[in-house]
Amino acid sequence: MLLNNKVTIVTGGASGIGEATSRRFAQEGAAVVVADTRLGKAETVAADINDNGGHAVAIEVDVAEADSVAALVDSAVTEFGRLDVMFNNAGTLRPGTVLELDVDDWDLVMAVNVRSVYLGGKFAIPAMLASGGGSIINTASISGLHGDGGAVVYAASKAAVINLTRAMSTDHAADGIRVNAVCPGTIETPPVQRMMQDPVALERNLNAHAIGRLGRPEEIASAALWLASDESSFVSGEAIVVDGGLRAQSPLGRLADPRPTHLR
Numbered sequence: 001m002l003l004n005n006k007v008t009i010v011t012g013g014a015s016g017i018g019e020a021t022s023r024r025f026a027q028e029g030a031a032v033v034v035a036d037t038r039l040g041k042a043e044t045v046a047a048d049i050n051d052n053g054g055h056a057v058a059i060e061v062d063v064a065e066a067d068s069v070a071a072l073v074d075s076a077v078t079e080f081g082r083l084d085v086m087f088n089n090a091g092t093l094r095p096g097t098v099l100e101l102d103v104d105d106w107d108l109v110m111a112v113n114v115r116s117v118y119l120g121g122k123f124a125i126p127a128m129l130a131s132g133g134g135s136i137i138n139t140a141s142i143s144g145l146h147g148d149g150g151a152v153v154y155a156a157s158k159a160a161v162i163n164l165t166r167a168m169s170t171d172h173a174a175d176g177i178r179v180n181a182v183c184p185g186t187i188e189t190p191p192v193q194r195m196m197q198d199p200v201a202l203e204r205n206l207n208a209h210a211i212g213r214l215g216r217p218e219e220i221a222s223a224a225l226w227l228a229s230d231e232s233s234f235v236s237g238e239a240i241v242v243d244g245g246l247r248a249q250s251p252l253g254r255l256a257d258p259r260p261t262h263l264r
């Protein structure tokens, strides 16, 4: 039980990576606030956690709005008495080059993906200080490490999340608050499953991950769990890549194949 007696908030907790992480945090002994714009789905996740012996509540939040995030943190502290872990995970994507992307979509993605992390820190850190410290985890992406085309604002927003993570960690590590990011590769969550119905996109993504498959939400939940727990007590300001070998792989794949042709 890596999170015994810890109180955690998971934004975007109704689906995908956030849902898997909410379930995993609860299995590890945490009380979990499942926070999402989609309250009905968040309530289903929280009810399932409670039915399986865990402790969870669902709260509606818009992570881009200051009042909403402030109310979320207040509700968590009122419900469970303290706050130890904030997983700023909710995010969104709008495709487009700079020529294609609408200005409103630029603003939306920057608000949901980046302003949310600023707001999550702004309101969670005082509650964590009152609890004696804590761990903030931000969901970035390998798109924040590359110049992926076709989704310029997503790539820019996730790069911003990584450097905001570093800056927040510099400011608050000495107060006992660690701030880290996780950078997933392509993970089979509902929006990605829809994108992978295109066979060309699926093949490109399978080839990009050296492991030869897409990631599972539970595999990002494992990384978030480690960052949330005291097992990572000397880790702060890092962006942990969980990408099935995507970044390690050269676009060439193998330079040479040492195996004789008849054995391949």
Ligand SMILES: NC(=O)c1ccc[n+]([C@@H]2O[C@H](COP(=O)([O-])OP(=O)(O)OC[C@H]3O[C@@H](n4cnc5c(N)ncnc54)[C@H](O)[C@@H]3O)[C@@H](O)[C@H]2O)c1
Binding pocket: 011, 012, 013, 014, 015, 016, 017, 018, 035, 036, 037, 038, 061, 062, 063, 064, 089, 090, 091, 092, 112, 139, 140, 141, 142, 183, 184, 185, 186, 187, 188, 189, 190, 191, 192
């Ligand atoms: N799936 C991937 O391949 C992948 C890869 C890298 C990074 N990510 C990041 O992981 C995070 C989770 O994505 P996912 O793939 O699990 O998607 P998902 O759609 O399954 O889950 C995202 C959840 O966030 C919620 N949400 C969206 N906007 C919100 C807002 N303003 N306030 C509160 N909740 C909001 C949605 O309702 C949804 O339940 C995102 O930040 C995404 O950018 C995903």
